[in-house]
Every structure is written in structure tokens, then in C-alpha cells.
Amino acid sequence: MTFTLFLLATIMNAAMTLLPMSRYEIWWIRGLDFPRVQLITLILFTLLLACWLPEWSHSGNLALFGINVACLLYHCWWIMPYTRLHPVEVKSVPAGKALHPFTVLTANVLASNRHADCLIALVKQHKPDILVTLESDSWWQQQLEALETDYPYTIKCPLDNLYGMHVYSRLPLENSTIEYLVEPDVPSMHTRILLPCGARVRAHFVHPAPPSPTENEESAERDAELLAVARSVAAATLPVVVTGDLNDVAWSTTTRLFRKISGLLDPRIGRGMFNTFHAEHWFIRWPLDHLFHSHHFRVIRLQRLKLQGSDHFALLTSLDFRAGHNNGNRMLHADAEDKELANDKMEHKNVKKSDVPIPVK
Known part of the structure; x- marks a missing residue:
């Protein structure tokens, strides 16, 4: 037996x-x-x-x-x-020694959640420069209007299909656009952030649909959207931040391919998993919410925050802009096979890197 x-x-x-x-x-x-x-x-x-x-x-x-x-x-x-057994990919810097700190709070609020007061309290407590909400509909947009005194720069796309998105920023946003790169009802947001030091950061906020029996039968749509963004930012001359709910885990072949093609760094490497889903079930948690960035930043802090009523934790990422410094070592590089695979996935869904807006003034 x-x-x-x-x-x-x-x-x-x-x-x-x-x-x-x-x-x-x-x-x-x-x-x-x-x-x-x-x-x-x-x-x-x-x-x-x-x-x-x-x-x-x-x-x-x-x-x-x-x-x-x-x-x-x-x-x-x-x-x-x-895990902490692995060398970090991005160097750390204490908050007191940061040159140009920059904080992003990424929160999948869960469309049916009615605890907007909890998110507003988190924003007031941690004072991020950028708030990105996912699954936010018209009700959430109405509740979050209370933030607009302190966060006057916004991008709004309220939807009732679980793919609504909002961005609230203390910092000026330039040439912001909303695009539907692969699916007609799944938006992504693209903008340029003006830091207090005068530097501009190219930012992309994404939430592709997952492969599941209730969404897409295959991962093709998700993969194509992520790789189109990766191909676009790979040639960027400005600092870059990509964040959102990727509906993929950090240790998947697709996310690894995204990192290879984009050249972006993962601040979690060597620091922890920062599992953001599922918030209510400790035994089935994995990292679905991500922030990747270019080599222009060091890590001040990464923190997972409890978001009442949501099935996700919020992800707070504090970075220090340090252009021209040695901020870490990129651990993944794309070879010819990787590039061919990325091209095949994008061609399969008829999306090109030129479809991804390059925010310019």
C-alpha cells in the first residue's frame, strides 16, 4: 500500500x-x-x-x-x-541616504470590495508618489476622488469587467494614454512621470487577462501583451517602471522571458517572494503583483500591505533614482531563441512593440 x-x-x-x-x-x-x-x-x-x-x-x-x-x-x-539566500539584483539604500526617493503603491482592490476607506487610509499613511489601482470601477473612482487634492494628476479607466484601472499621482504626468494592446476590453496605461529632480520616468501600468477557464483558454493574450511592453521598453533611453497585476508569477517562464527581453530588473530578487495573492488563503499564495524597473534605481523598501476586503495584498515599492550609478547587476539576458519566442508570441496575437505608446511630450 x-x-x-x-x-x-x-x-x-x-x-x-x-x-x-x-x-x-x-x-x-x-x-x-x-x-x-x-x-x-x-x-x-x-x-x-x-x-x-x-x-x-x-x-x-x-x-x-x-x-x-x-x-x-x-x-x-x-x-x-x-529568497534571501540569493544575491540581490538591485542594490539597497537606506531611506535616510536616498537621493531622489520615488514610491509606488500598486493595489488590486477587487471590484466588489467596498472598503475604499482602507485604501485611502493606506495612502495617507504611506504617502506614495503614485497610486495604481486595478479592478477599480466607477464606484471606486467616486470614492477615490477624495485623494485628488493631494494627487491631482490622474489617469482614469473605470470598467465593470474586472479590468478597470486608475492612476493617481502627486507628480506631474505627461502625455498619458490608455491603450487596448491585445484585447478590446483589457486596458493598459502609459505615461511619463516628472520627478522633483527634473528627471522623467517612462511608466507602464498593465493588467492582462489570465489564462483560466473563465477568462482566456490560453495564456497567449497575456504573454503577447507583456512581451510587447518588454520589447518596447528594451530600447528606452529614459528610466522605466512597469507595474501592475501581471496575472503571472515571478517564477514563470513568461515572466522570466519578460525580464530577459525588457532588460528590466526585479527588486524582489534576493529579498523575498512578496506573495500578493490570495490574501485570505495562506496556503495558496504567490506573487501576482509586480514592479520592474530599469537600472536607474536602487531599492529603499519593499512592503506588502493588507488591503481590507480584497483578495490581493497591496505592494508598496520605494525606489531611489540614481542615474549613472552602479545600482545592481542584471542577471538575465535574452539569446536568439528567447527573441524568436517573444516574436512568435506577439505575432500570434498580432501585436507589435510599436503598438505600445512611447510617452513623449
Whole structure:
């Protein structure tokens, strides 16, 4: 009986490890990119089960044991960068020594949530320079009007389909646009932020639809939108920030490809996972809300904030603008195969990097 359980668990562990290695974009395969931490836990329990095997040193048992160890190491390879055991990709700077601090609060509010007072309180407490809301509809827009005295620069796209977006800024926003890059009802926002020091930052706010049985059967739409933005910012001369709910985890093949193509840095590398979803279920959490940036910044602080009524935590990211400084080391670079894959995904959904607005005055 114990051997049968061990065998079945090994087959399941191997299948859930091997399937995401494929390039199939169907939702249930791409969904297996998400629970790597949970799979590590499952594999550890499977290895523990092997301790009760009679004659576990038998060659067949050892082979199954080895398969589980290989799966464990593979998932750990993906997860390791998002632990403190890994070197940071972006250098830190204490708040007191920051030259030009810049803070963004990214919050998927959950459209049905009616605790706008909690988000407003977080904004007043942490005083971010930019607030980005996702899933915000007309009701949320009305509630957040209270912020416009302190955040007079706005981009508003209230929608009732879970893809509404709003940006509220203390800092001037230049040439802001709302685009529908891949799907006609899924917007993205593009602007240029004027920092107090006079520097301008190119910013892109995104929330592509996820691969799921209730949204898109495949990840093609999500992947194409993210890669179009990546291709566009790769040639940017200005500092760049890309943030939002990517509906993808930090340790997926798509997000890794985004980092390779864009050349942007991930401030979470070497600092932690900062799992933002699901806020109510600790056992199924993963990082869906992201902020990537160019080499022009150092990290002051990353913090996950409780957002009452939402299924997401909010993500607070404080950066220090330091142009011309050695702010870290980019760890991923695109090769010819990566570029070809990105092109194929974009062509499949008929989106080009030129479709992504370049905010210029």
C-alpha cells in the first residue's frame, strides 16, 4: 500500500513538473507555473513517505526517490532567487541616504470590495508618489476622488469587467494614454512621470487577462501583451517602471522571458517572494503583483500591505533614482531563441512593440 502511494505521488509530482516545461499555452498547463512552493511541500511529503517503504533501498524505490529529488531541485532552482539566500539584483539604500526617493503603491482592490476607506487610509499613511489601482470601477473612482487634492494628476479607466484601472499621482504626468494592446476590453496605461529632480520616468501600468477557464483558454493574450511592453521598453533611453497585476508569477517562464527581453530588473530578487495573492488563503499564495524597473534605481523598501476586503495584498515599492550609478547587476539576458519566442508570441496575437505608446511630450 505504501509503495502504491509512493508510486502515484511520484507520477503526479513528475507530471506537474514536466508539463510546464512545454510551450503549450492552455490554461491548465500554464497554471502549473504558479504553485512551485506548494509542489516543493508536496514532494517533501512524498520523500518522507519513502521512509516507510519496506526494502526502500530496492533499485525501483531508489529510482522513484531520485525522480522526486530531481523535481525538488528543479522547483527550488526557480524559487531560490526569491529568497534571501540569493544575491540581490538591485542594490539597497537606506531611506535616510536616498537621493531622489520615488514610491509606488500598486493595489488590486477587487471590484466588489467596498472598503475604499482602507485604501485611502493606506495612502495617507504611506504617502506614495503614485497610486495604481486595478479592478477599480466607477464606484471606486467616486470614492477615490477624495485623494485628488493631494494627487491631482490622474489617469482614469473605470470598467465593470474586472479590468478597470486608475492612476493617481502627486507628480506631474505627461502625455498619458490608455491603450487596448491585445484585447478590446483589457486596458493598459502609459505615461511619463516628472520627478522633483527634473528627471522623467517612462511608466507602464498593465493588467492582462489570465489564462483560466473563465477568462482566456490560453495564456497567449497575456504573454503577447507583456512581451510587447518588454520589447518596447528594451530600447528606452529614459528610466522605466512597469507595474501592475501581471496575472503571472515571478517564477514563470513568461515572466522570466519578460525580464530577459525588457532588460528590466526585479527588486524582489534576493529579498523575498512578496506573495500578493490570495490574501485570505495562506496556503495558496504567490506573487501576482509586480514592479520592474530599469537600472536607474536602487531599492529603499519593499512592503506588502493588507488591503481590507480584497483578495490581493497591496505592494508598496520605494525606489531611489540614481542615474549613472552602479545600482545592481542584471542577471538575465535574452539569446536568439528567447527573441524568436517573444516574436512568435506577439505575432500570434498580432501585436507589435510599436503598438505600445512611447510617452513623449
